[in-house]
Amino acid sequence: MAAMYQAVYRRASSLFCRLHSTYVRKMRYLNELKEDDSLCRQAQTSGTFYLFHNLSPFLQKVGKKYLVPQLSAAEMNRILEKFKETKQWIEKSVLIGCSDEHVPHFALDLGGLEKSGIESELKGSFTDLRKALFIVDGKDSPLLASAQSLLRWHDSHQYCSKTGQPTQKNVAGSKRVCHASGITYYPQMSPVVITLVSDGSRCLLARQPSFPQGMYTALSGFCDVGENVEEAVRREVAEEVGLEVESLRYSASQHWPFPSSCLMIACHASVGAQQAEISMDSLELEEARWFGLEEIVEGLKRELRSSKQDDGSFLPWFPPKQAIAHQLICEWVKQQTS
16 A cells, blocks of 8 residues: 555656646746737737847847847837837747746847847847857857747748738747638758768768868758658768768757758768778769868867968868767767777
8 A cells, every 4th residue: 555655646746846847837838829829929028039130140249258138028119119110010029939937038030120220229230140150158059040040931931832822920920821721831940961971980071162161071961851860861971972871870969040940960870991982972062081080189179260271271170069060070089089
């Protein structure tokens, strides 16, 4: 009997902890905001706003740091009034999260207003997202990336693909509805595999012509329809560098908003040391080559501005720590040195 009571108590305690978990309560609150337009509209009056201008986030430089300011609803209304716009602009915002204290966060694009005027008023600047992701605090990068992706999706999905009629976003911006056809559209992400190939003692990195000078990274490519992750990795490696993957393992994933909303699925792949001769697809890549441990370790210490040599050439350098390719490379180094 005592054992039965203990089991019931453990189950009840577990349920209580789950229901009172900060994370669980936050996720349920966000879901309520997405499903209830009136509740979300009310939340806009007490929430905070991240500003964008034509999809570029607003940053403020304080000393050597770049901060992502959050404007209160009152500050947001003041800005709109100053530029002679109505509070209805707030309806264009999209819900992107909330704090543990249930303060909702919204993103709003002010692309129709004068950029320089807003920058002067708020003492900051709208910065290209590619740059912003690497200069702001690490906790802000995912929020800016997801905010831009959602704003971009709404901008490019204003009409129904079946009827051609305008679609209407809900208040939270979690979906768009075509009332003529009844079709509901939801934001989608494209899966992309990014793979660090190794032959045991070396890893393979490549570069495209569009990359900054000297930068090398892991191989990547979109998954084809009907393909699983393993098939996509094997195909991409075969297509781009002419190697056959013997084994692979999953590492991690990362949302990446370029060129659109992508889910980067990071993997390590192994090829046979006796079959490691690269046959590069020159239509996809500018260069692909093997790197030894020492060269990788040195490359991780460099960045673009420190890689240029006196003769104008560039020493190899790798994506910064915010990129999942950097994580893959560091994991490989750790494996080689353990």
